[in-house]
Amino acid sequence: MGLKNLDTPSLILDRKVLEANTRRMTSRLEDRGVRFRPHMKTAKSIDVARMAIAGNFGGVMVSTLKEAEYLADNGISDITYGVTVLPDKLPRIAALVKRGIKIGVILDQVAFAREISRQAVNLGIVLDVLIELDSGEKRAGVFAESPELLEIGRALAELPGTRLEGVLTHAGHSYQSRTIEDIRRVAEEERMVAVTAATRLRAIGLPVPVVSVGSTPTATHGVNFDGLTEVRCGVYMFGDVMQSEIHSCEPSDIALSVLATVIGHRPQFNTALIDAGALALSKDRSTAAPGLAEDIGFGMVMDMSCRQRIPGVTVGHVYQEHGLLVSEGPFPYHLLPVGSKVRVLPNHACMTAAMYDHYYVVAGDNDQHIVSWPRINGW
Amino acid sequence: MGLKNLDTPSLILDRKVLEANTRRMTSRLEDRGVRFRPHMKTAKSIDVARMAIAGNFGGVMVSTLKEAEYLADNGISDITYGVTVLPDKLPRIAALVKRGIKIGVILDQVAFAREISRQAVNLGIVLDVLIELDSGEKRAGVFAESPELLEIGRALAELPGTRLEGVLTHAGHSYQSRTIEDIRRVAEEERMVAVTAATRLRAIGLPVPVVSVGSTPTATHGVNFDGLTEVRCGVYMFGDVMQSEIHSCEPSDIALSVLATVIGHRPQFNTALIDAGALALSKDRSTAAPGLAEDIGFGMVMDMSCRQRIPGVTVGHVYQEHGLLVSEGPFPYHLLPVGSKVRVLPNHACMTAAMYDHYYVVAGDNDQHIVSWPRINGW
Structure with missing residues (x-):
């Protein structure tokens, strides 16, 4: 079962990036x-x-x-x-x-x-x-x-x-x-x-x-x-986009993302919809703070491999279960056909992760052995 | 066990208000x-x-x-x-x-x-x-x-x-x-x-x-x-504060609140802290929308009975588990001693409720028979 077979929205954790992040901090402080x-x-x-x-x-x-x-x-x-x-x-x-x-x-x-x-x-x-x-x-x-x-x-x-x-x-x-x-x-x-x-x-x-x-x-x-x-x-x-914008990590160090599906195109409005909204992404808007490189809206939209950003596209608005993708230029519908999947990098990992009771842990793009790790919430 | 013995933060549902809200809509549409x-x-x-x-x-x-x-x-x-x-x-x-x-x-x-x-x-x-x-x-x-x-x-x-x-x-x-x-x-x-x-x-x-x-x-x-x-x-x-500000309900129709404890006073900064932050309240800021009566920050701060608003006090900032109470005038510390409890009315009930896996259902202020109702989250 690969990423493309997972139900959406899902919380994805990249095991290699996570391991590198934990090892780097452990070794830095040990030194x-x-x-x-x-x-x-x-x-x-x-x-x-x-x-x-x-x-x-x-x-x-x-x-x-x-x-x-x-x-x-x-x-x-x-x-x-x-x-x-x-x-x-x-x-x-x-x-x-x-x-x-x-x-x-x-x-x-x-x-x-x-x-x-x-x-x-x-x-x-x-x-x-x-x-x-x-x-x-x-x-x-x-x-x-x-x-x-x-x-x-x-x-x-x-x-x-x-x-x-x-x-x-x-x-x-x-x-x-x-x-x-x-x-x-x-x-x-x-x-x-x-x-x-x-x-x-x-x-x-x-x-x-x-x-x-x-x-x-x-x-x-x-x-x-x-x-x-x-x-x-x-x-x-x-890591998360906020941390990368304040130079605590590189964008490639972000281990957490939300897998979502494109569920509609609205060419009349130059928008598209994904099935990850306020509950799947959280309403955190950390990158809206003054002085940061870029306000990414409610998350940074990447392709399914999480390697390439979808150029010019941001999650401009969230409803409870819908995310509205907006684009400054003409919307690149050819990159995001209805039914295709995207990965959304969070503004703030703590808030986004809190909306889920488990992670899907992947090792690389074509991982056919995705495992689920439980997480807890609440008090 | 009354409200004052509940762990904080907790999600409180007022049964009488809930019943009145459901009956009112049912009867309106039946008519x-x-x-x-x-x-x-x-x-x-x-x-x-x-x-x-x-x-x-x-x-x-x-x-x-x-x-x-x-x-x-x-x-x-x-x-x-x-x-x-x-x-x-x-x-x-x-x-x-x-x-x-x-x-x-x-x-x-x-x-x-x-x-x-x-x-x-x-x-x-x-x-x-x-x-x-x-x-x-x-x-x-x-x-x-x-x-x-x-x-x-x-x-x-x-x-x-x-x-x-x-x-x-x-x-x-x-x-x-x-x-x-x-x-x-x-x-x-x-x-x-x-x-x-x-x-x-x-x-x-x-x-x-x-x-x-x-x-x-x-x-x-x-x-x-x-x-x-x-x-x-x-x-x-x-109901919620946003709905009351757009006239979908009266403030007294809001059945949902978060019970929190005052955990610190910072008179140097005219602030106090409660143990309900971004995860307990959500980061929803619906009442910040233009044209509404009042931006209540991250929630409206009420006394423990939920009948009286704490005058001039709002949740001005949230950290993961801390809410920062701020006040335009001198902070009314006498109304909120350290260890006392408050009820916080949500901007947006859907987002706040989603942070909890159960409600504490109360019937009136001095209810000694609070019951717990489970709720689900996720997909």
């Missing part, structure tokens, strides 16, 4: 002497996780407890949960800890530290906690120079039920970068914030075994990793 | 003498389907074959599949037909009619086909006045394996309306296109038992239903 903790928020798949941890120490990051539970069920035993831990979530976390899974959680408020401590004691666990730092994204975290940092550090070290494991930051604002030089500047900010916070905590006698940073752009282009113990990132595995 | 075929693309739930067909003839519309298979497995036996049927999909459709399910499919190209005929014969079925019409949306369909209409009609009537069931159109451009008068104008266009096409087909001796139209705005406000046999719509069940 720089930092542990690499791949983030599973994009892939949410044990098969991809195994590939990502190969050659690394085996730990992963997750964005939901469901990911943590799923990966733990499938043999991953060192997991950092990357969203401010709510006291309500402690019972699920304690269940994992009691199964022998090492779980790290993050927080940025002393009130939560106290609540977590109380709940952890009630549940009979000691929880490893990292203090989340704001390295310029302005989303979550405390500032490295703030009094709150030391207050939270002392609370975690002194309270029962918690153990201060270290500090962690994510320079999500690296996505606003437009050049590699920009990314390198953000990477150095991210590093400096983490190292400064660790130094301040150590200066008051607290142990800080983990100093963790990461985002795909900064992990890809960061130059200096001094003082860091760990790097994390996730979308590098698959 | 106008047309059959009502609820569209299950928004809800994708057998429990909601049963409520929607109550008082109607029992048929539904679906947007994916997975919906058709799921609903058939749960006792629905009359289903129209509302995306151009691809010949590749015939085996799955034939399996349903052979189980005794009445399946209607749509197409707008004579080449597909011939392919469908060939495949249907091979599979040993006779398939009911509706001709899709373009009533002004410019997405799919043939024009009512076009020669293609008659060509497709003749092909479907004459070829083996197909039966011409009628004509169908969806005035999706009603979503561009800004007043009830606009919607009524679109509804009349939608009706006229369907009736014109039916008249032309009948004039050449072809039977047209089904003349079907529908969209939530036109079904809600259409005045004249003469010549129509069937109306279809789906988002009316749940």
Whole structure:
């Protein structure tokens, strides 16, 4: 069964590109002497996780407890949960800890530290906690120079039920970068914030075994990793058009695409339709951000081999199950006959992948042995 | 277990509002003498389907074959599949037909009619086909006045394996309306296109038992239903902020919301964080369309009872698992303490619901008997 026999829309993962992406990041960070903790928020798949941890120490990051539970069920035993831990979530976390899974959680408020401590004691666990730092994204975290940092550090070290494991930051604002030089500047900010916070905590006698940073752009282009113990990132595995436009990857490094069928021609309007719409592609419009090379609409339209772009054609609009292909010049209907298939590269791999419960994994164009890898969604 | 004990993010469905919405549309269309075929693309739930067909003839519309298979497995036996049927999909459709399910499919190209005929014969079925019409949306369909209409009609009537069931159109451009008068104008266009096409087909001796139209705005406000046999719509069940802004429903008719927890305050930036981001809310930005009353960002932020809006606060930005609450004036932190819960009304119910595999169904604020209804996703 080849690509042309798959039902559409389907989510396609190119195994060779995926392997090259995971190997490249693993080897880059190994060369720089930092542990690499791949983030599973994009892939949410044990098969991809195994590939990502190969050659690394085996730990992963997750964005939901469901990911943590799923990966733990499938043999991953060192997991950092990357969203401010709510006291309500402690019972699920304690269940994992009691199964022998090492779980790290993050927080940025002393009130939560106290609540977590109380709940952890009630549940009979000691929880490893990292203090989340704001390295310029302005989303979550405390500032490295703030009094709150030391207050939270002392609370975690002194309270029962918690153990201060270290500090962690994510320079999500690296996505606003437009050049590699920009990314390198953000990477150095991210590093400096983490190292400064660790130094301040150590200066008051607290142990800080983990100093963790990461985002795909900064992990890809960061130059200096001094003082860091760990790097994390996730979308590098698959890449996407946004990441290629901000120079985190080459267009040929994009491993994820949506297979769709051309279901209609409308020459009166210079358009065509595919059977991949808002649910198959997501409504992510990351490439519409200012300063990027090109706004690709709702996805970049490639031929079925995914080697050639269909010139001038973009997904200009999406309906729930229809994608409207538009063209600035005369529509190249001869390249896209009704019934033919295309591959659509996503704006943002995390959002597009989340619309599917499995990947079709292909090795090359004429792969007759396509396999299906499950993925999970939800919380 | 009440709302305050649910894990967040969760998808909440208000049973009373849902029941009122389904009863209102059923009774409106019954009064106008047309059959009502609820569209299950928004809800994708057998429990909601049963409520929607109550008082109607029992048929539904679906947007994916997975919906058709799921609903058939749960006792629905009359289903129209509302995306151009691809010949590749015939085996799955034939399996349903052979189980005794009445399946209607749509197409707008004579080449597909011939392919469908060939495949249907091979599979040993006779398939009911509706001709899709373009009533002004410019997405799919043939024009009512076009020669293609008659060509497709003749092909479907004459070829083996197909039966011409009628004509169908969806005035999706009603979503561009800004007043009830606009919607009524679109509804009349939608009706006229369907009736014109039916008249032309009948004039050449072809039977047209089904003349079907529908969209939530036109079904809600259409005045004249003469010549129509069937109306279809789906988002009316749940409503959403976009529908309320184009006057398809009142804000109090919105049955769907996302329950989220406030996970951080950032007074330095006049912001707060909730644990519902791009995956929990979707990236739909329908209310950003020109001419609408208000752009609500990624969702309208309500208190936990969903009765009061948090004044001045919107979801200004979404990250994968974080929503950034912003405020034009000073942020009302006293209304949203860290750890408190909010309900977020969606821009677009179809997109937000698609991020979840179940609903928590509540009857009133202090419901201690919240039940879970499964829903499906995918293709």
